Amino acid sequence: MQDQIFLIGNLVIMAAYLAIMVAIVVPLVRAGQLISNKLATATALIFFSCAVGHGLHAAITWAYLAAGAHAGHTAHNGAPFWGWASAVWDAVTAGVGVYYWTLRRGYGILLGPGAMYLDPFGKNRLDEADARERAARDIAEAHRATLAAVVEHSVDAIIGLAPDGIITAWNGGAERLFGYPAGAVLGKHAVMLADEDGADHQEDVLTRIRNGERGVAYETRRLRSDGTPVDVSVSVSPILDHRDRVIGISAVARDVTAAKEAAERQRAIQERTQQAQRMESLGKLAGGVAHDFNNILAIIANYTEFAIEETAGTPGVQSDLTQVRTAVERATNLTRQLLTFTRGDAIQPRDVDLNAAIAEVRAMLERTIGAHIDLITAPATTPLAVHADPGQLNQVLLNLAINARDAMADGGTLVLEANTVTLDGEEVQMQPPLPAGTYARLLVSDTGEGMPAEVIAHIFEPFYTTKPVGRGTGLGLATVYGIVTEAGGSINVYSEPGVGTTFRIYLPLAEAGTSAMVPERQAAPPGGGRTVLVVEDEVALARIVTRILTGNGYHVLTAVSGAQALELFGAHEVDVLLTDVIMPEMSGRRLAELLTERRPGLPVLYMSGYSNGLLGTTHVLDGDITFIEKPFTAADLLHKLAAATRHSYSF
Template sequence: MPEQLFLVGNLGTMITYAAITVAVAVPVARAGQLRSNKLAVATALIFLTAAIGHGLHAFLAFRNLDRAEHSVPLFWVWALAWWNVVCGLAGAYYWTLRRRIIVNPGAIYVDPEAERCFAEAAAREQAARSTLEAVVEHTDDGIVGVTLDGVITAWNGGAERLFGYSAAEIIGRPAALLADPSGAREQRDVITRIMRGERGVYYESRRYAKDGTPVEAALTVAPIRDAAGRVTGISVVVRDITAAKEAAERQRAVEERTNQAQRMESLGRLAGGVAHDFNNILAIIVNYTDFAAEEAAGNPALEADLKHVRSAADRAINLTRQLLTFTRGDTIQPQDVDLNGAIAEVHAMLGRTIGEHINLMAVPSKEPVVVHADPGQIQQVLLNLAINARDAMPDGGTLVLEANAAELDGDELAMQPPLPAGRYARLLVSDTGEGMSAEVAERIFEPFYTTKPRGKGTGLGLSTVYGIVTEAGGSLNVYSELGVGTTFRIYLPMVVSPGRSPATALRQAPPPRGDGRTILVAEDEPALARVVTRILVNGGYHVLTATGGAEALSLFRQHGCDVLLTDVIMPEMSGRRVAEVIHESRPDLPVLYMSGYSNGLLGTTHVLDGDIAFIEKPFTAHDLLHKIAEVVRERATTPLR
């Protein structure tokens, strides 16, 4: 009985393994993979050898059924033993392949072509991911991940270069760290809008780098959603648009200057035509008035009437003369004029007539400043500006006439008209009067434009000044603040003198580098603050920029500085007050003041002491860097008082 069971069991096992062999081999053969799909073939071989082995066992059991002694010939014993070795070798071959080939769980065999396609697809996906990671890391734009609570969770290389924080420093800290209080409120409002369902928000705002430098940024904010579509975070792309804003501002200024020049040219042609035609009419009026005056001799009443007519005609002649000067149609006789002598003559002339309520001062240049112009017209320029200044100070004040030399780099924005780079003679007329708004300052050189009451002004005084200065190849700059005063600067080509002073020669050398010194800049005009920051950074300095006195003190307490560069007059806190507070803890800190008002005016009105370091706006990059170096050098060699 056991022999029969052994025979049946081996036959059943043989049939099962044979069926499995067919089930594995047939699909592989149909797919044409008998040579390429080694793992499937090895699997089939294992089941085939096992089926044959069980068949041998069944054969031996069948032979033993008819034998009493149940003995098996030695040949069949060796044959069965060797076949078991073959089965073992097939299994070893399978496991060798199995260790080298990755098979999906549950798969009996693998398609090499499909595996190659899968591998190539996986490689492409990995390459795309690597490329995307490289793009995100090396783009100039900052890419930042933020939670819905405003905490930073991701920070790329662009953000690190833009703000100065490394990822280790900033991740986990609030995004409000990069903004001022108003910017932080703006951030919260944008996050709220994203959470309410907006797909994306674009806005422009100011952010601050690690060292306090302001960054004009364009921010694109978008939601990050999970598989269910819920907003789980926020992505922010930050682009630095500081340079773009400066370029747009410069372009706007250039367009304004072009439009101003076109308006002045059109008005000049109109005024010139009127003046020339009106002179013909005046010639008739004046001559016939003189004829009538001769005939009216002995008639006092008629003589008095004709005298009034002639006086009115003379006033009309003066007006047309100013129109012709404005339109460059009058005859001039240019010659070399020393501006120091010109302001001395005008000072003497005004001293007798301007009034005791005006404190009149003249500040001549320390070096000769000679220009090639009509001396009468130079006096007319000074007189017109001085009379306007007097009218702006009905309750009294200070009027300062100055002469000096200045270097221009050709990029000044507030010049009317613009001038090429070079060295120029400069006249300054400064007052402590009522000042002008920006809207009025834009139109003051237009003929017939005046802010004086009817009958008190013709509107030709400043247009005449403009005509004289531009005819001489020069330019004008106006700086004014309501309730504080006004400074007019007139730049004229300077006649080259045989020699220059040592200080002038020194200023021609390249300015020394900043060597990483930290300069705290306090300037309430954002456009000018950006210009100053760029000049100083290019000069090798590290810059902290503040738009007011309180912010300047806050930056000083946080970061300290090596030099303070501050505007003199700022809202809420003056530059002098900022310096006083800082000097309480750092009495040795060098300070350089800057202002659109002249140094002579500020000194006479006691806004600044006479021995302070001062630079006038507009200044060139060359002048500013030299002045900063002088301040640092002088502080290093001067003992504390």
């Protein structure tokens, strides 16, 4: 009976050890730490070996019991060694079990589902590793939050796109640049930001990125939510996954409108400086030639007179010498013009009334200009005095008038005007530039052939002419330039082929100190959010006008043609129209007629490089319109626009 109890005890202990081993191994396998958690694995092996030992002990005991029953005695009495061995083995394994359960209870190991056997040192290492991992996750999360804040508050527009061009991300810079809130663009194609030409180019860029290009940078034009164009510099890059496949596209857009305006202004200043330097060099050369040539002409003229006296009885020779004398006189006039251009001729400046000068020139032109030219003069409302040589001032008006006559072979209108104007010193189309102040202004306008930009760039150079051989010397406008600059003034030229030309001559007023002071002027009232539709086919000028009006509180819609203006007018509420007069396809007057038919009483302000006097006499505009001449200052534009708005809403 004792042997049977011993056998059963071994089997029970074996089962208990196997259960403990399974309780350790199963969580290890589930956590994937059967190999890495060496301490827990070793503990499981100990319990496994204990279970195997008790199993072998039970098997041997059972075998002796079976053999003893066959031999007629008990296995226990026949094998006293195994009894002592079993006792020792049971004591050892019992101690191991007590040690295991002590660790479990004392250190809280193997707690909860899936936990595993760990010693305190190993647990501390894992806790430290967990702390480091949590700290790393916190740092990464803070980095992502900082990066997201940088992206959101960037001045540049940062846009995320799917590979097919669908907008997936839209930061605050994009909202400020294009005017769309994120909810209005997410899920839509980026083609909504481009015009027809820009859409084709945009699709080409997306295709290049999808085909493997790592980045594309370019400048283009995009459209804001209100339809106004904006010049942007765009950088497009692919977003790649771990296999270098394109899973998205990032686009960074920056508003370069102001930078382009600054570059254009700088280019104009450089051209103006180069023009002044070129004119100065040409003046020195022409002056030297004129003086030397005058000496030669004096010799020719005197010897010609001597020969005429000596050949009094030879009519044929006399006739030939008379032709020589005539040629000498013409050459003398040319050198006089050269000396005037180079300021080398003697002048006698005094106070001259421009109204009187215009009247005197009109009297001369009426006899010579021809019946096919309609001559109109518009003197200033009050006497307008400048300090200049009277003869030279008349020469300026006559030269410009004769050029205008030659440009109107089939007839036209010539307008001579005088008035005052205030400059802010920032005009870039003046030759040479003038400081801020109030000046007298002469305008000579015609409806002739006009001139392209490449001709205007050279018209004040000596001997430059577009007239046929024998019709002009190329010194007329060079002389005008010399006279005006000698008097401390400047010239502005505005011309369009097939339309006409306007010369503006700016001269200091005769009153002491007047030209150096800008009179105080009341600030223009703010726009108050009113919407202005600006129609100007010259893109650079349209940008400047938009910038002026936006800075004074107006909301601006910009169109470069009458057709585009009609579309914008139909899509937006417009409070006032500011349009150029002369434009391709549709004139400003025709555009205003179409818009006022839709909305009677719409305020309209016209602008043009031609004078109001010329446009009115040619019936391009009516006499009672609100009009501003180019070039204009910001203050002039704002006051004119405010006046046009007040006039319209006063009815």
